Amino acid sequence: LAEIGIAFFLFIVGLEMNFSKFMKLGKTIFLTAIGQIVITFIFGYLVSLFFFDSSTSFIIALALTFSSTMIVVKILSDKREIDTLHGRIIIGILLIQDVVAIFALSFLQSGHLTAPLIGSSIIKGVLLFSATFFVSMFIIPLVFKLAAKSQELLFISAVAWLFLVSIFSHLLGFSFAIGAFLAGVSLAQLDYSFEVVSRVKPIRDFFSIIFFVALGMTTVPSIPTFAITPIIILSLFVIIGNPLIVIIVMGLLGFSKKSSFLTGISIGQASEFSLIIATQAFLIGKISQTALSIVALITAITLVATSYIIKYDDLLYSKFSKILSVFEFRKKKIYELAHKVENHFDAVLFGCDRIGYSIIQTFAKLKYKFLVVDFNPEIIQELASKGISCLYGDFEDFEIIGKIDMKKPRIFISTIPDFRGNVRLIRNVRRMNKNAAIFVTATTINEALELYEKGADYVIMPHFLGGEHTSYILENLKRENISQRREKHIEELKKRKLLKQEHPAR
Template sequence: MDNFFTEISLLIIVATALGIIARWLKQPSILAYVLAGVILGPHWLGIIKQPEFIATLSSFGIALLLFLVGLELNLVKLKAIGKPSLYLGIGQVLFTSIIGYIIIRLFGANAIAALYIAVALTFSSTIIIVKLLSEQRSLDSLHGRLAVGMLLVQDFLAILALIILAGFNQANGAALTSAILLTIFKGTVIVVIAYAASRWILPALFSRLARQDELLLLASVSWAFLFSIFASRIGLSLEIGAFLAGLSLAPLPYNLEISGKIKGLRDFFITIFFIVLGSQLVFSAIGGHYAALVILSLFVLIGNPLIVMLILRRMGYRKRTSFLVGLTVAQISEFSLILMALGFRLGHVSATDVSLVTLIGVITITISTYFITHGERLYRWLSPLLSVFELPSKIELTEAKGLTNHVVVFGYHRLGEHIVAALQKIGKSVVVVDFNPVAIKYLESQGIPCLYGDMNDLEIIEKTKINKASLVISTNSHIFDNLRLMQNLKIRGIKVPTYVTADTWHDARDLYAAGASYVIFPHYLAGVQFGNQLREMLMDPNRLLVDKTKHLTELEHRYART
C-alpha cells in the first residue's frame, strides 16, 4: 500500500511540475502528462511498479470524461449546430477515415488495426480548440462557429465509433456482421433504458438530492459508475455506459451544477489516463515505423485541413474562412487516444499501434497549437496559394448602378444587423459585404444589396462603389483586417469616413492612430447602453417586461435563421 501511495504521489508531483512548465511554454497540458508517463514508466526511470492499479484509476478518468460529454451534449446544442457544421463534420470524418485507412493499409497494417487508427486520426480536440479560439476571442466569428459546430459533430460520431468498434471483439466475416448487429441491438436497449430513467425516475430522485451538495455529487458519480458497470456486463464498453449516464442527466435543471462539481474529479483521473498512455509508449517498437509516423503526422497536419478546405469550398465559403477552420483539425483528440486504449484492451490493436497514435498526438497537438495561434499570419503568407480553395463568386451587386452617397457595411453578423436596420430607418442606402453564405442568402431574401466576399479583396471593394460612399463601417474586430482596409483606401486616395471595430482598448488606440474616424468598442458601448436602459427600467418597472419580450423575440428570430 505504501509503495502504491508513493507511486501515485510521484505521478501527480511530476505531472504538476511538467504541467507548470507546459503552461509557461504555452503548450497543452496533455503533452506534459504524457511526458510524465514516459519519464516515470518502465522504459525510463521505472518508478511505476503497479501499472494495473494505476490503469484502473485511469479508467475512472475516461468514464468521468465521457459522462461530462454526455451531460453537456444535450439536444439543444445538437439542434444549434446548423447544417453547414453538420455537413462539414460528417464529410471530414468520412473522407479522413477513408483516405487514412488506405494509407495505413499501404504500410501493411491489418484491416481492424487500420480501421482503428484511421478513425482515431479523424477526431480533433474540442477542449484544445475551444480554449485557443476563446483566447483569440474568435469563438463567435464565422470560422469559430463553424469549427465548434464541426467539433460537436465529431464528438457525437466519436461516441458512435466507440459503440460500433466495441462490437468487433475479434470477430471476422459473418461473425463480424453478427457482432456489430448485436452491439447495435444492445446499444439500442441501453439507450431506451437511459431515456426511460431520464424521463420518469431521475427528475424526482435528483430534485430531492439537490438540496445537499455532497449527495448531488455522490449520486451523479454513482449513476455514472452504475451505468458503466451495466454497459460492461451486457458486453458494451464502460465508456458508453458513462456517456449515456451523462446524457440521461442532461435535461435536468441541475446539469450545470453537476458538471461543475465533477470537473475537478475528471481532471484528476484523466491526468492519470494520459500518464498511463505515456508509460505504455514503446519507442523501440516504433523503430520500424518511423515512415508511418511521419506520413500519418503530415496527413493530420496538412491532409485534414485540406479536406476541410475542399468541403468548405464546395459549400461556397471564402478561402480565409476555409483556411482558419481547416487549421482546427490539424491534430488528433483525446477521443483518439481513448479509442486506441479501448482497442488495446479488447485485443484489436497492439501496443505498437497505441504508441504510434500517441506519438502522432504529441506531434500534431504541439505543432497545430502554433498553427492556430498564428493562423492569421499564416493566412497572409499563404493567401496567394489558396485561391484554388475558393469558388469564383457568383453573387453580383446588380443594385450598384448609379449608387452614390451610400454606406458600405463590412460584416452582417452581430453588430452589422442592427447597424443596417438603423441606417435603413433613416433612409440611407446600404451595401453589405460578408463572407458567410448563410448571411448573404438572408440578405438577398430581404432585398438588401450585398456582396459575397472578403473586406480586403480589392475587386470586392471596387464593386461596392466605395469611392462614392458617404461612410464605411467595419464590424470585423480583427485589427489587421481593419488596418489593411484603411491602408487600401488611403493608397487609392479614397477619403471617406471610416468606422471600425475593436475588442480591446489597445486595438482601439492603434486604430485611431492609423486614421479611423471612429472606433466601435462593443464593451464600452454595451456598458453605456445598458446603464441608460437600467435607469429606465428602475424608473418604470414595465420597461423590463417590454425590453425582455423584445429581446426574446429577436433571439428567436436569429435562432430560426441559423
C-alpha cells in the same frame, strides 16, 4: 484508474454538448464534417495499408479521423474566435466528430461485425439509450432538485449517476466510456449542469493525467525502427491532409478561402478520442502495443504542431492566400449572390449577424442607402431574398474592396472582431475617403485603443455595450414606460430567435 479518467472526460463532453445549437448549424457544417470524416478515414486506411495489416489499418485510420475538442476550443477561446464564422463551423465539426467517435467506441467491443452481432448491438444500444433517458426525464429532475440544496450532495449525485449508467452500459456489453457519455448528455439539459461541470472538472483532470501518464509509460520503449516512417507520414497526413480536405469541401460549398483555411487548419491534429479508441482496441486485442504507441506518438506530434499553426493562422493565411484561391471553386457563382450592388451608398456594413442585424434596422429607419458585405453565403442569400443590397466576400479581400466605390459612403462599419483586418480596413478607407466615419469592433481594451490610434472614429466593444445600454435605460427610467421596454425587448428577442441568432457560447 486510467479508465476512470476516460469516463470522467466523456461525462463532461456529454454535459457540455449542446444539441440545440448543433441543429442550428445547418447543412454546411454537417456536410463538411461528414465529408472530412469519410475522406480522412478512406485515405488514412489506404496509407496505413502500406505498413500494417487491414485490421490495424482500420483502427489507426479510425483513430486519426477525429480532432481534439479540448485543445481547439481552448485555443479558440484564448484567441476570442469562438463566435466567429469559422469558430462556429469548427465547433460544429468537432461536435459531429465527438458523436461519431462515441458510436465508433460502442462497436469496438463487438469483434467481427456480423449481421446478428450488429443487430444484437443495436437492440442493446436502444435499451441503454431508452432506459437512460427515461430515468433522466422522469426521475433524475426530481432527485437533482432535492440534491441541489447542497453543493456536496449535488456533486455526489452526479458522480453516482455517472457510475450507475456506466455499470449498466458495461453489463450490456458496451464500455464504461459509452455509459459515462450518456450519463453526461442526460444531465446536460438540467439547470444544474454548470455546477456539476465545475465540480467534476478537477477530478476529470486528475484521472486524465493518470490516463496519459499510464499511456506514455507504454509508448516509447515499444517503438521499433520500422515504425518511424509511418509515424512521420501519418503525422504529415493529419497535419496537412485533414485541413486540405476541409478546405476543398468548404470551397465546394461556396465559402471563402479565408473561412475554409481557418477552419481547416484548426482540425489538423489527432485527439483524445484517438487515444481512447486506440487504447480500447488494444485492450480487446484488436491492435498490438506497437500500433497503440504509434497512434499515441502521432497524437502528441500533431497536437503540438497544430497549437502553433493555429496561433499563427493569420500569418500563414497571408503567406498562402494566393494559392488558396484555387480552392474557391464556386467563387463566380457566389459572387452572383450579390444583390443590387450599385455605385453609390451612404453606408457600408461589413459583417451581418447579431450586431449587424440591429445596425441594418437603424439604417432602414434613417432611410440610408446601404450595402452589406459578409462572407457567410447563407446570410447573403437571406439578405438578397429580402431585397437588401449585399455582397459576398471577405472584407480583407482586395477584389471585394475593388467592387465598392470607397470614396462615396459616409459611414463604414465593421462588426467583425478581427484586429488586423480592421486595421487594414481603416487604412484603405482613410486612403480613399478621409471624411468618412469608421466604426470597427474589438474584444480587448488594448486593441480598441490601438484602433483609435490607427484612425477609427468609434470602436464597438460588445462586452461593454450591455452595461452602457442598461445605464442609459436607468437614466431615462420612468414607471410608465418600463413595461413598454420589456414588451419591446421580448418581441425583439423572438424575432432574433426566428433568425436563429444566439448569444455567444459560454
